[in-house]
Amino acid sequence: MPQNIPIVENILNANDRLAQENRTRIDSAGVFSINIMASPGAGKTSLIEKTLPLLKDKLRVATIDGDIATSIDADRAAAAGANAAIQINTGGDCHLDAVMLRGALEQLDLTQFDLLIVENVGNLVCPANFKLGTHKTVLVASIPEGDDKPYKYPGTYRGVDALVINKIDLLPYVEFRMDYFERGVQVLNPGVTTFPLSCRTGEGLDAWISWLMQHASHA
């Protein structure tokens, strides 16, 4: 449907402008912000849930959780110790965009936080096309989703600033060629910061926490 393309481009341009406004707002409050993307079930919410207790008394954290429906994720973030947790229900939309984030930011006094974690809708395609204005994008891959994902979803893997490889505790139980996966990642995104970890066992979380702390201290 080629007649649709110019409209899509206009929407993306408008989105980028709003993303820039969001960034200005976040920067002026001195907050470090990340946008977490992943397939459904790769472990975005689990990562946030395990991260929050490890940042307690170190960083003040706000989470903004995007989903098609329910407030399950914001509830989990609040229970895990987020200083504020806001749920965005997209009502069917397959990604967050800068307008949605602006609406959520308006509900927060950003000066009260050191770290803003935005959890995108579970989708390995569409969220990558919509900037939100956060400082870093983080992709959560997971072992059971398979080692061919960089090859099949190059747009998402290409654009991210950090890559979490979750559920490494399942490596003994599934076929996953780490060298094949990493080769795909390196072609698309050479040298990307990578955190192999398990939200279930806690293994590898320390490096991820250090990365957040380091960036938040410079925001």
Place this chain on the structure above:
Amino acid sequence: MPQNIPIVENILNANDRLAQENRTRIDSAGVFSINIMASPGAGKTSLIEKTLPLLKDKLRVATIDGDIATSIDADRAAAAGANAAIQINTGGDCHLDAVMLRGALEQLDLTQFDLLIVENVGNLVCPANFKLGTHKTVLVASIPEGDDKPYKYPGTYRGVDALVINKIDLLPYVEFRMDYFERGVQVLNPGVTTFPLSCRTGEGLDAWISWLMQHASHA
């Protein structure tokens, strides 16, 4: 962006008309057809890979595999014994639509097949909005992606004709409350045909194969 809504509706109407044309073409060839949807990595390709050898000498099968990039899936289907395997690369699009399927159908002599398996792009949101013209939609859920997915992706769970619950061999290693998952499914899609199985161990594949055989024999 409310100004976009009427255009989206027009595209969907046009898509539904083309889906109906696809259905007519498939019906007139006497082929049973399914559209398999799932998150990235839930096991669509693995399911097809395990299904094809079990249908050998029983059904003549064509597969059409949709992905953002690569021909990995069609290659795997051909290696597993598909009588024909066509890859659609959407070039960034997050779902198949009826136009793309029409293009693939034009490359096949449908009268040579009993079963057509369409593998959609890995995405738990967008594919559900675009009818292709197939007889049945099949959703592949997977144990490691978590028990809350029906609640978070209601649109996809609501509309499908059959539900495969893959990777049941991982149940001992992850937290997954089957009763909570099934309660969510039943609210959205009461009585939906369900196949708990493991593509890795082969457990449960027999019921799935019987279902395909039964439908293909009546097409």
